[in-house]
Amino acid sequence: MIYKNNTMKGIFSYLFIFLLIIVTSCSKDDLNKILSNETYVADQENLDAAGLPIREFSAQAPEMPMVNEYVIELDRWDIPNTNTDFAKTTTNLQAAIDWARDEEYSRVTLPTGEYLVGEDINDIYYGGIDIYGNTEFVFSEGAVLTINTNDKWNYCVLRLNGDNIIVRDGEIRGERDTHIYTPREDGKTAHDEGHGICVWDNNNVLIENMNIHDVTGDGSLVLDSNDVTFKNNNIYNNRRQGISIVGGVRIEIVDNEIHHINGTSPQFGVDIEGPGRVDEDILIQDNYFHHNAGGDIVNATGENVYILDNVMEQGDDSKYTDGPIVSWHKTHNIIARNTVTMINGSANGRLGYIQYSSGGEKGHNRATYVHDNIMNNCGMYMYKSSDADVRRNEFLGYFLAFSDFENAIIIDNLVTYSATETNLRYCWSYRFNNATGFASGNFLGEELEELPLSETEPYTLQCVVDGW
Template structure:
C-alpha cells in the first residue's frame, strides 16, 4: 500500500496501552513503525491509552510518516539513568511528524541515588552528541506539534549535534599559515600581502566528507576561532587528483557548510587577513558536523521539566511557534529555551508567538548563534529573580521584535536589534564584550522600567525612538527599579526619545567610578521629571519641560554642551544648573526659563565657559538672585558670554554676576538685558551690551 493511515494493532505487535510491560511495548511500537514504513503508510495512529516506554529502547519515528498519538500518553518507565529519551531521532530521518498526545517523564519517581545531575532525560531527542554508528543527526523537516511534554528529568525537547572534527588537526592547521593568496580562477599561488594561505591540503576522501558531502571551518568546542583570526571569511580552492584546478568556493563564512564538488580530491584554504596567527592563537577546526535542519515545534505545552523546555545545541532553520513553556526548574540552566552548545552552528532560529512564564532562571537564553529572530512572544516573570531574555555577547545578528515583557529582566550583550517591544516593570541591562557587535534599541515602550547601559566600547549602543513612561505604580509597586536610566562605562547615543513621569528617586543615576563622559542626547524630551540630570556629553535639540533641577554628572576632564535645547523649570527656590568639576561648559542657541533663582551657577570649570545666543528668562522674581552666577572657584581660562537675552520681571535682578578671583579671559558682549544688570569686577572685556534699552558703556 502507498499512502493512507495505519491504526496500530496492539495484539499483533504485543503492545500494551494500559501503562504496563515497557519492554514489549517499546519493541512492538518500533517494529510496527518499521513495518508500516516499508508498507508505504504515511501515518500511524495510536489507540488511545497509556504506553509505558522502556528507558533503554526509545520510540524511533520513521521518515515520511506522521506518528499520531491519538490523544495517548507515552510515559517513560521509572529508572535511575543519567539520560534517556521517550522518542528519539538518531537515524537521519526526514519529513517525520509527531502530533496529538502527551509525553511524560519520570521526574518525581526517578531514582537519583547514584549521583550526578540526571539532566539527560528527554521527552523528544533530535540528534545526539554520540549517535549510533549506523545512524546520524542530519534530520530534516521534522514536525512536533500539539503535544504536552512534562516531568522529564532533563529537557522536554533537545536538539543536539556532533562535533565532527576531521584532518588536519587544529594544531597542524595553526602552524601551516604563510603570507599569500591563491587565484580563485585557476588555483595558482599568488603574491598577496592582504591574505594568508595554509600550506596543508584537506583530503576530500575522508569518510565523513564522503558520507555527508560537505565540510567547513569552525571554532573549537567553545566556538572560539582564536584571537589572531580577525577575518570572517575565507576561500576554499578545490583540486582534482591530478593536481589540476577544479573550482573555488569564495568568501565562505566560518560556521557555514561547504558543499564538495564532484571530482574534488583535495582543497586548500585562504583567509582574508594579512596577519599570520600565532600557533597558540589559531583555534580553527576542520569539521563535518552533523545536525538538524528545518525542525518545526508548534502548539506544544512544555512544563515541569528539570533542565529546559527546549535545548538547541547545534541546529539550523528551527521554528518554535505558538508554544506554552512554563515551570521549568530543578537543575541548571533551567530555561524555557536555551540556544547554547554548537555556538555559531546555531543559525536561522525563529522563536515566535510563544508564552513563557514561571521558569526558574531564564525564559530564553541565547549563549551563542547567529541570525536568530525572537518575535511576538509573551515574556513574564521568572522564579527567584531570573532573567526573561538573555542575549549573550557571543550572539550575532539577533532580532528581538514586537514582544511583550511583563515584570521581567532582559540582558542584551550581543549584536542585537531590539525593536517595537512593549515592556512593563522590566529591567533591561545592555552590556557587551566585543567592539564589532553593535546594539540597537529602537521604538520600544518602557513603562515603569529601568534601563542600564554598561558597554565598554563608545557609541556601540544606540537608543532611538523609545518612550519611557512612569506612573504611580513605579513609585509604589516597583520601587526596586528606583530610576529610569542607569548609565555606566563608555558613552553611547540616546536619540529621538521621550521620558515622562516621576521616578522613585530621580530619572538618571551614575557613579563616578563607572561613568565616562561624552554621552549624546539628541531630539529627546524630558517632561514632568523632577531631576532628569545632565550627563557630561552633548545635548542637541532636547526639551526639558516641567522639571525642577538639572544635576550635572561629570569629571574634571569632561565637556558638557547644550545646543538648541528648551529648558523650562517649575522650581521656585533652587539654582537650575550648578556646574562644578568639569573641563568645559558650552550652552548655545537654548531657551532656559525658571520662575525664580539662578539659572546657571558656575563653580569650578578648568578650561572654558561659553554662553552664546541663548534666551534666559525668569518669570517670577521673588528672589533677586543672579541669573548667571560666576563664583570665585572658577579656575578656567575663558568665559565668553555673547549674544544672549536676559529677561526678568524684577528690576533689581542681576543678569550676569562675575565673582571670579582668578584672571581668566572674560568677554561679555552683544547681550540684551531687560530689567537686569551686569555685575563686574573690572577685569572683563565688555562690548555692545544693551541694558533696559540702553547701550552699556
C-alpha cells in the first residue's frame, strides 16, 4: 500500500510537471487550441459583396497651390532642341527649370523638340534633369528627353527632387542600344540601374501619359516613397523592369501598358522588392502586360497588394522566365479578375500564378485571395505556406495545386484538361500534397469534382502519371 501510494504520487507529480511545461511554454492562444482542438483559420477581413477584402487605402494625389505656368524659352536660355550638344542642353535646361522654381512657377512646360541630356557626376552615376517639389512638369506634344550615351552603371533621365510633383504628356528615351557596358572591378557588366524617372524619397507624385523606353534599368524606380501614382503610361523595352518598388507605401499603378521588358534579370513588368524596407498598400489595376521576359508582376516583399483587372499575355515569340504572377509566402496579396494567357510556359511550367516559399513563419496571419481570374492555358501552385481563399477561377488547360499547405479554401473553381497534353490529362486537374482546408463546388470540365480536403487531416492526391 505504501508502494502504491508513492507510485500514485509520482504519477501526479509527472502530470503536474507536464501541464506546467505546457502552460509555461505555450501562449494563451496556443494552449486554447491544444485544449479545444480548434481548427486553423486566417484573420477575419472586412469583405465586399464578392468576398474580397475591401481596399481601405488610396494614393494621395499631388495638389498644386495654383496654376502659374512658365513655358521654357529656348532662345532666352540657349537650349538646343535637335538632340545635339548634350552638355549645353543639360546645363541650360536645368538653369531654366531652376529659375522657374525660384520664381515660384507651379507648372513648367517643355516645348516641342528633342533634348539630349547627360552629365558625368561620378564613377558610377550619370546625371540627367532634376524636377523640384510643388511642380507640374509638362511635355508639349513631340517633346522628347533622351539620355546621352554613357558608360555608367546608374543614371536618371529625370530625377524628382522634393514632394508634390506631376510629370506628364511626354517621352523619355534611354540609350540601351548604344550604352557602353564597361566591366566593374568584379567583372560584372549588368549596368541595370539606368532609369527613366527616379522617384527617390518623394511624396505625392503623379506620372501620367508618359512613354518611357529603352533605358538600361527600369522605366521608373520608386525608392522609399509614399503616395505615388502611375497612370496611362506606355513603358516598354527597358532592360530590367517596367516599374520597381523598393520601399513604397500607397502606390497605384493603373491603366498602363507595360511590355517588352527584357535584357537583364528580373525583367518583370512590376517588381515589388524592398528587403528591409516597407512595401505596403499597393494597387496594380487595369494594366495591359505583354512580352515581358521575366514575368508581369512579382511581389517579394509587399503587404496588402491588390492585383486587379489586369490583362497579362505571354505574347507570340516570347517566353517567361518565372511569371506571369509570382509572390513569396511572406507577402499578402489580393489577386482578382485578371485574365492571364500563356503559350509555352516558363521555368515553372504553365503556372499563371505561383507562390514561392522556403517555409517558416509568414509574419502575418492573412489569407491570399485568388478570385474570379481566367487563366488561359495555365494554372496556379502554392506551397510551404498557409491561408488561401481561391474562388470562381477558371484554370483552362492546367492544374490547381497545393503542397505542404494549411488552410486552403477552394470553392466554385473550374479546371479543364490540357488540349495538347492528352496523355497526361489526369495531371492537369486538382493536385494536393499534405494540404488541409475546405473544398466545395469545383468542376473538372463538366463534372463536379469532389475534393476531400479536411480542415484537420492533411490530404494528398498526387498525379499518378508523372509524379508530383
